[in-house]
Amino acid sequence: MQIKLRVFRFDPEKDQKPRFDTFFMDVDPNDRVLDLLEYVKADFDSSLALRRSCAHGICGSDAMRINGRNYLACKVLVKNLHSDQITVEPLLGLRVIKDLIVDMEPFFENYRSVLPYLINDEALPEDGKERLQTPEERDRFEDTTKCILCAACTTSCPSFWSDERYVGPAAIVNAHRFIFDSRDRAAERRLNILNQQIGVWRCRTAFNCTEACPREIHITTAIAEVKQAILSGKV
Amino acid sequence: MSVTAKEPEKIRIQKNFDQIAWMAMRYSGVLLIPLAFGHMILQDVVVGVHQITTDYAVERMATLGWKLYDIFLLAFAFGHGMNGVRQVFRDYIHNPRSFRIVSSILFVVWLVISVIGAITLLAINPAMGR
Numbered sequence: 141m142q143i144k145l146r147v148f149r150f151d152p153e154k155d156q157k158p159r160f161d162t163f164f165m166d167v168d169p170n171d172r173v174l175d176l177l178e179y180v181k182a183d184f185d186s187s188l189a190l191r192r193s194c195a196h197g198i199c200g201s202d203a204m205r206i207n208g209r210n211y212l213a214c215k216v217l218v219k220n221l222h223s224d225q226i227t228v229e230p231l232l233g234l235r236v237i238k239d240l241i242v243d244m245e246p247f248f249e250n251y252r253s254v255l256p257y258l259i260n261d262e263a264l265p266e267d268g269k270e271r272l273q274t275p276e277e278r279d280r281f282e283d284t285t286k287c288i289l290c291a292a293c294t295t296s297c298p299s300f301w302s303d304e305r306y307v308g309p310a311a312i313v314n315a316h317r318f319i320f321d322s323r324d325r326a327a328e329r330r331l332n333i334l335n336q337q338i339g340v341w342r343c344r345t346a347f348n349c350t351e352a353c354p355r356e357i358h359i360t361t362a363i364a365e366v367k368q369a370i371l372s373g374k375v
Numbered sequence: 376m377s378v379t380a381k382e383p384e385k386i387r388i389q390k391n392f393d394q395i396a397w398m399a400m401r402y403s404g405v406l407l408i409p410l411a412f413g414h415m416i417l418q419d420v421v422v423g424v425h426q427i428t429t430d431y432a433v434e435r436m437a438t439l440g441w442k443l444y445d446i447f448l449l450a451f452a453f454g455h456g457m458n459g460v461r462q463v464f465r466d467y468i469h470n471p472r473s474f475r476i477v478s479s480i481l482f483v484v485w486l487v488i489s490v491i492g493a494i495t496l497l498a499i500n501p502a503m504g505r
Contacts, residue, residue, distance in 0.1 A: 272378040302466035328386040337465075341393040344462065370388050371398070 141224065143167055145176055147188065148229040150236050158236070160227070161185070169219035173206050173228065177213060177240075189239040197354060200290030204240050205229040210292040210352040231295035233304060247291045250307045254315035254333055259326035277322040284317040284362050286355040293349035293359055299342045306342040307334065309349035309359045316362040319375055327375045335370045343367075396458055403455040410448045437501040445496055450489045457485045 143165060150158035163180055174195055181188045192202040195214045202213040206228055207221055218226070234242035265271060287310060294300050294308035315334060319327045334340045340363055349359040369375050418427060435441050461481050468474045 274378050274380045277380055303469055322381040327384060331386060331388055335388055335394060337393045341397050373386050373388055375384050
């Protein structure tokens with residue numbers, strides 16, 4: 141099929157303002173948007189800058205805005221966009237470094253702020269091996285273990301667009317992953333961090349994050365569970 | 376090896392204004408469902424808009440219960456709305472001090488309007504209109 145591909149371009153060293161480059165190309169409906177960008181980079185303009193690594197929806201490098209919605213470019217097929225015009229732009233709410241590459245540091249700063257690692261200073265079990273948990277305890281946070289930190293959720297959130305200090309859905313999801321882990325002992329610290337104006341209370345339940353998540357994590361549910369834990373004082 | 380589930384952990388969370396404001400939004404929203412729908416069904420369905428006359432209003436306002444109903448409707452609907460406006464301002468005002476000032480102004484506007492509305496409703500004396 142013939143498509144018209146519009147790609148956001150901006151090189152701060154040369155350009156005064158961003159522009160869109162347009163490419164007409166014959167593609168297979170089963171091509172991924174990442175494939176189209178690779179064609180552009182290989183055959184039309186090698187200066188196109190984008191992040192990608194595994195190209196199979198695992199590393200989370202190639203999140204971008206495609207026809208106005210956040211996707212992983214390696215997971216979305218041309219046929220599933222139901223259009224012969226495809227517009228590719230960088231993620232919203234983060235500074236553009238070049239073309240489709242954004243500065244992810246504010247995103248990772250928010251991520252680090254919720255202590256996204258297991259904290260348990262208690263003595264090891266008697267056998268000195270694993271801290272065990274029941275299958276039910278593991279299920280409690282199963283969904284939020286799937287996050288790949290692609291930032292598709294956080295950069296689709298209107299609250300984050302207005303203020304990048306808002307921790308954002310990805311940070312809350314990763315806090316949830318440890319708050320509800322029976323082996324962890326720092327739920328109180330994380331919940332007090334999230335119980336702020338720039339924490340969970342900035343979430344307006346817009347559901348953009350849930351729609352954008354390429355891992356289909358029930359993000360709004362996870363945020364609601366964190367709010368509930370703050371209000372009830374129980375995890 | 377058997378594994379037993381850990382007892383639920385009780386944690387201490389410090390109360391703050393945003394938490395209270397979020398709860399107020401939920402509670403006022405839930406209260407608005409019966410208050411606003413009750414008002415709408417009574418005025419638009421049971422009575423009908425063409426039957427709402429001065430006499431009807433005077434008769435209704437003769438009852439303390441209806442006065443209180445309308446005061447609650449005004450206070451919760453207006454409070455819910457002002458809390459929403461506060462959230463919208465939050466998107467544009469990033470300086471904490473400026474935001475506190477704006478929030479305080481919104482609270483005072485809500486309080487003043489609600490008190491004036493309550494005084495007006497309570498002061499209605501049907502005998503004066505006849």
